Amino acid sequence: MSYSKPQLFFLTALRLLAGWHFLFEGFIKLLTPGWTAKGYLLSAQGPLAPLFQWLGNDALIGVSDTLTAVALSTAGLTLILGIWEKAGAYIGIAMLTFFYLAHPSWPGIPAAGPSEGNYFIVNKNLVELAALGVLAYFPTGHLLGLGVFFNPKNQVQHG
């Protein structure tokens, strides 16, 4: 896939920014002693609340915590490095789907906590989710990222 320079610039910027966001969230959770998603999961709202509360129970919370931190970091790493970015984008989409459904910004459902903005159905999780969809289908890692080293076009040029 080839892009004009502005297309490449903004797609790569989007990839790096989303990657930054995911990786930082993942690292903070991995590095903070005793970090847990328990409160977040137990306070889940909306139709899938029982599922999230189940994920937050004492038996499962350790697994839920580890998976969350590792998934966020993995999505962040692939996006920033520009390799396996489609897989990374999908991991990110899965996580954002969870976050969105755990505390959906629907009318009548209380917010998860103090919010910096106002949302009606659409919130930033949903916007970022769509952005990751764009990244999955408009990859840039083969042009600016580790994918460059595995790009057959590059191999031919240098062969």
Added chain:
Amino acid sequence: MDKHQAEQGALQGRRKALKGLIGLPFIGGIAAGAYAEVRKKQQEKDQILRELNIEAERPEIASDMSGEPVRIGIVGNGGRGQHLVRVLGFATPAWVQAMQEKGNTGALEAYQNQENLNVKLTGVCDVFEVNAELAQSASPDCKRYRHYEELINSPDIDALVIATPDHWHAPVAIAALQAGKHVYVEKPMTHKIAETYALREAARNSKAIFQVGHQHRQTQSFITAQDIIRKRVLGHVSLVQASTNRNSDNGAWQYHIHEKASPQTIDWDLFLGNAPSIPFNKEHFFRWRKWWAYGSGLSGDLMTHDFDRVNCILNMGMPRFVTASGGIYTHRDGRDVPDVFQAVMEYPDFTTGSSREAGLEKGMTFVYSATLGNQHWRETLLMGHDGTLELGNQLRVHADPNSTRYRHLIESGVMDPSVPIYAYDPASGNADGVTSATSKYFAQKGLLWTYRGGKRVDSAMLHIREWLGAIRNGTPVSCGIEEGFEEAMSAHMVGLSWKLGRRMEWDAGAEQIIALPGEDLDAMLVAPGRVIAGMMG
């Protein structure tokens, strides 16, 4: 390959490397940023926790429940009595069925997972036939005794759980202790002043174990709060506020009147006991909390919870002065106890320690405020010069912006008075030094409840377990006769202040409430409504 081609190749290689590795510097930056962020927070948290040095969880005194089963008799198997009997391990089939019909699996599971306390329910004494039969339906060993003295003197009974109306607490407890039977009595410990002394004498002179049913003494967060006071985290506490807020018929003691209630099913004279003799009255029987003749109003019924909650943390004992006010403002239904009630208890010589110059700080006021006409939540607050403790199932300590002790930490930005400097949640077992707005929000939502070793437990079960441990192994009880004396006597002072419309004073040397010449304080305490001229009823 000529020189030009080689240069081109090297250039392309470098460009390829630059393009390929574009993300690496970001990763380095993010990792460094995350590490610095976590480390800074951790250092601040460590610094605060080091400074506060609070012991979040006291090691449990594991009292062994093995050996011969303790044989228990329940005296007063009404609403509270049935709960205590369930805690002992004897749910009635009717209760199990009701929970199943309501789909309340949580309550059923909690009951089924309850620890086996190794007791037998061998006796019941209840003046209402239906309540006595309920206890018998829960335990095949349970024999019905018509009079409490028969139950006390039975060789099949080792210990009594007393959950009668207030006016029967002391007479039954005293008789049991004198017979050498162990006693667990519900709050308030007594209904009158004279019997408070008499019960203390009986308990002191008996080898039997005595415990007052203030089960919150088992609440993990209160045990943590005791350490907060010991470590002088709050500085000098000058004001305590606690409250009751209810807005329902049940909360205002308008209990259900059983359809089988009649002079044939209720031993009315035995119910009355030392109360004034009146004809059979179903409402007085089921809603006894509404009359001073049997109950103790907001001061004895509900303030005692808050008094003992605070007393178990501060150990402040008897107030020196007490004033109370209020009236019957929300339930003018014939009751003679107030439903809106404020009490101010003064402790002029009390201190929790000071971070300021010697002699500057001394004295504390405890304000209790109650209404049965609004249920807006009001925090229990212990307010000190250095910090404020919000006391509940969770604990939160805020540094005071003008604290002396924490001045250097606040000025250096380590402590932020707008977020808690200490938050304790017994569910997680973790103490947290600095909490975010979000975690504060989660804590306030009450998601994180009272547990032991990560397991949800009924604190009444723990309290009874502690009593049984004392019976079996001689381990201490947390709400014995001295604590009960302070709880009951301060409630009587507060009740009298409301009734007499004047400030009551405690003579600590003589250990008595000061009366005017010729006054019979006990008669005034149990008289209907107020006894000040012009304010009867």
